[in-house]
Amino acid sequence: MTECESIEMVYEKHVLKIKIRGDIDHHSAKGIREKIDSNIFSKRPAMVVLDLSVVEFMDSSGLGLIMGRYATSKEIGANFLIYKPCKRVKKILELAGVERIMEIKGDDDNEEK
Amino acid sequence: MKKSDNHMKLYLPSLSVNEGLARQAVASFIAQLNPTIEEISDIKCAVSEAVTNSIVHGYKFKEGIIYIGVKYYSDRTVVIEIKDNGCGIQDVKLAMTPLYTTDTTGERSGMGFAVMQTFMDKLDVRSINGQGVRIVMTKKLS
Numbered sequence A: 001m002t003e004c005e006s007i008e009m010v011y012e013k014h015v016l017k018i019k020i021r022g023d024i025d026h027h028s029a030k031g032i033r034e035k036i037d038s039n040i041f042s043k044r045p046a047m048v049v050l051d052l053s054v055v056e057f058m059d060s061s062g063l064g065l066i067m068g069r070y071a072t073s074k075e076i077g078a079n080f081l082i083y084k085p086c087k088r089v090k091k092i093l094e095l096a097g098v099e100r101i102m103e104i105k106g107d108d109d110n111e112e113k
Numbered sequence B: 001m002k003k004s005d006n007h008m009k010l011y012l013p014s015l016s017v018n019e020g021l022a023r024q025a026v027a028s029f030i031a032q033l034n035p036t037i038e039e040i041s042d043i044k045c046a047v048s049e050a051v052t053n054s055i056v057h058g059y060k061f062k063e064g065i066i067y068i069g070v071k072y073y074s075d076r077t078v079v080i081e082i083k084d085n086g087c088g089i090q091d092v093k094l095a096m097t098p099l100y101t102t103d104t105t106g107e108r109s110g111m112g113f114a115v116m117q118t119f120m121d122k123l124d125v126r127s128i129n130g131q132g133v134r135i136v137m138t139k140k141l142s
């Protein structure tokens, strides 16, 4: 899978919605990071939404990616939100205490597509 | 220790593209035991952590070989060994502290060992500084 296929971005009404597809690991993180950061800096949204609803695999490299994008968002004064992580991804987020730092929205009880 | 029921050995160069392959290969092998989705996901994640560490930290300045050995026993215990000949870890106990990282890019959370510890039943990390790292992880399937 190429890095470009794994991410989708929509900018609307000052909200930058980022949907990641596929696995988030060290290998895919670099391309995802570069794409997100260049969009955050060029669009300067008021709100960044990271949609993880179709991500089935994520390891600690994903934690680093999320923490880093949270920091980038704060840097430009944007709010940051994680949307619909599946149960697996939530397990990792909770291990790192991410929910104490940033907002996570959407319940994981629904079947993921 | 008693003889394992089945085993697999894998040698991969330290290329990031092999992270996915490594966890997928281990998952396919373990699938012979009909593990739960939760168990297979835990194991995949732990393997990904160890292999990524070898690539990112161990072989940071050179390319090297990562060894992955997997075996299972009739009592459904899975033993995974991951080894590199990279720079090694000076203080293993410190390295295993949650949130501890030597990374300076701000893109690592220092949670890799914590993930391995949480997702597996047992984790043993050994290192001779300058001579690489050997990790042995064990998980008993339900």
Ligand SMILES: Nc1ncnc2c1ncn2[C@@H]1O[C@H](COP(=O)(O)OP(=O)(O)OP(=O)(O)O)[C@@H](O)[C@H]1O
Binding pocket: A060, A061, A063, A064, B049, B053, B054, B055, B057, B058, B059, B084, B086, B087, B088, B089, B095, B096, B100, B101, B102, B103, B107, B108, B109, B110, B111, B112, B113, B114, B132, B133
């Ligand atoms: N195979 C290895 N060779 C050399 N050093 C290692 C190895 N594995 C881990 N380390 C050291 O142990 C530290 C902690 O590892 P851990 O996986 O917990 O966190 P991290 O890799 O820094 O961050 P994260 O895994 O969250 O991206 C690393 O920063 C590194 O200094």
Ligand SMILES: [Mg+2]
Binding pocket: A060, B049, B052, B053, B111, B112, B113
């Ligand atoms: Mg790590």
